[in-house]
Amino acid sequence: NAGVTQTPKFRILxxxxxxxxxxxQDMNHNYMYWYRQDPGMGLKLIYYSVGAGITDxxxxxxxxxxxxxxxxxxPLRLELAAPSQTSVYFCASSYSIRAAGxxxxxxxxxxxxxxx
Amino acid sequence: GQQLNQSPQSMFIQEGEDVSMxxxxxxxxxxxxxxxxxPGEGPVLLIALYKAGELTSNGRLTAQFGxxxxxxxxxxxxxxxxxxxxxxxxxxxxxxxxxxLIFGKGTKLSxxx
Numbered sequence: 001n002a003g004v005t006q007t008p009k010f011r012i013l014x015x016x017x018x019x020x021x022x023x024x025q026d027m028n029h030n031y032m033y034w035y036r037q038d039p040g041m042g043l044k045l046i047y048y049s050v051g052a053g054i055t056d057x058x059x060x061x062x063x064x065x066x067x068x069x070x071x072x073x074x075p076l077r078l079e080l081a082a083p084s085q086t087s088v089y090f091c092a093s094s095y096s097i098r099a100a101g102x103x104x105x106x107x108x109x110x111x112x113x114x115x116x
Numbered sequence: 117g118q119q120l121n122q123s124p125q126s127m128f129i130q131e132g133e134d135v136s137m138x139x140x141x142x143x144x145x146x147x148x149x150x151x152x153x154x155p156g157e158g159p160v161l162l163i164a165l166y167k168a169g170e171l172t173s174n175g176r177l178t179a180q181f182g183x184x185x186x187x188x189x190x191x192x193x194x195x196x197x198x199x200x201x202x203x204x205x206x207x208x209x210x211x212x213x214x215x216x217l218i219f220g221k222g223t224k225l226s227x228x229x
Contacts, residue, residue: 004158040125040221040222041221042120042122042204042206042218042219042220042221042222043159043204043206043219044219045217090158090159092158104149104161104164105159105161105217106161107158107159107160108158109156109157109158110156110157110158
């Protein structure tokens with residue numbers, strides 16, 4: 001049971017480069033999320049999606065874009081990488097938008113991104 | 117934005133000791149979640165709490181949803197080396213969604229054999 005799979009695991013970008021972080025889940029969850037985790041900080045929500053074709057901004061969306069063409073995939077795009085985007089990025093999915101009722105987030109193992 | 121105050125920031129304990137950590141907020145939550153993150157991996161859910169006053173156990177772990185709905189604690193009894201990791205609390209605001217989950221900054225636990 002793969003759960004949430006993220007690729008790549010590590011990446012180094014130069015300032016101004018672009019890249020796409022991939023995320024796929026095989027649990028048929030409608031809801032998917034992208035978080036970033038900075039050292040010593042909690043997770044901050046970048047974007048989330050409630051279903052194919054629907055996305056919405058989270059707390060820190062600037063500098064990122066997302067798309068949701070299928071239920072399984074939720075890629076995160078960085079168009080012009082900046083040093084402030086150096087972080088660990090986590091994708092997550094859930095059965096429901098409500099944490100109550102036994103529908104917590106399932107996380108991938110993260111992508112560690114360094115922008116220099 | 118909303119913040120959760122999680123303490124302590126880090127703990128260094130001896131194997132066999134009990135551990136206690138907590139989270140507090142100025143806002144009311146309808147759900148509290150406790151996650152553990154091991155190096156190189158994503159957070160994994162340990163315990164979910166859905167009712168004020170609820171006390172829930174998962175093996176050696178026990179967590180409680182505060183009566184005021186503004187706090188939660190996690191206890192680990194008889195710690196072992198594999199308990200090492202970062203423990204995060206997360207809260208869902210009353211009327212909110214997982215798009216509004218707020219995470220604490222984490223408690224880093226180190227266990228000396």
